Amino acid sequence: MYGNPKALRIIHRINGIVEIPPSTFRILGINIPFSGGIYFRILPYGIIKYFIRRLRKKCNQPIIMYFHPWELDPKLVKIRKISPLYKFVLYHNTKNSMKKFRKLINDFDFTSIEEYSEISV
Numbered sequence: 797m798y799g800n801p802k803a804l805r806i807i808h809r810i811n812g813i814v815e816i817p818p819s820t821f822r823i824l825g826i827n828i829p830f831s832g833g834i835y836f837r838i839l840p841y842g843i844i845k846y847f848i849r850r851l852r853k854k855c856n857q858p859i860i861m862y863f864h865p866w867e868l869d870p871k872l873v874k875i876r877k878i879s880p881l882y883k884f885v886l887y888h889n890t891k892n893s894m895k896k897f898r899k900l901i902n903d904f905d906f907t908s909i910e911e912y913s914e915i916s917v
């Protein structure tokens with residue numbers, strides 16, 4: 797819940813269910829999303845890199861990121877009959893996503909949720 801400043805931002809259990817929230821960076825009590833979707837696509841890579849480095853130093857939790865298939869492969873078929881706003885949210889700046897993604901995987905080490913959860917949850 798990006799907009800809820802009281803929401804847990806770490807991996808935790810609720811009624812026996814593991815919740816793995818996407819990472820956010822908190823500034824003045826406001827959760828700033830950066831870890832996937834339109835947030836990853838619109839923020840400059842330098843800011844994303846800064847957020848990841850600061851979070852890694854600050855907490856003993858993994859950085860949780862997510863990507864949709866169409867964000868990394870702009871040749872995938874796009875939904876045509878949607879509102880301009882939804883179209884913007886889904887597809888804005890997808891042409892640069894793979895370039896950012898490549899920088900990300902070159903700058904940081906990653907694992908899957910499955911592998912991480914076998915180790916720690």
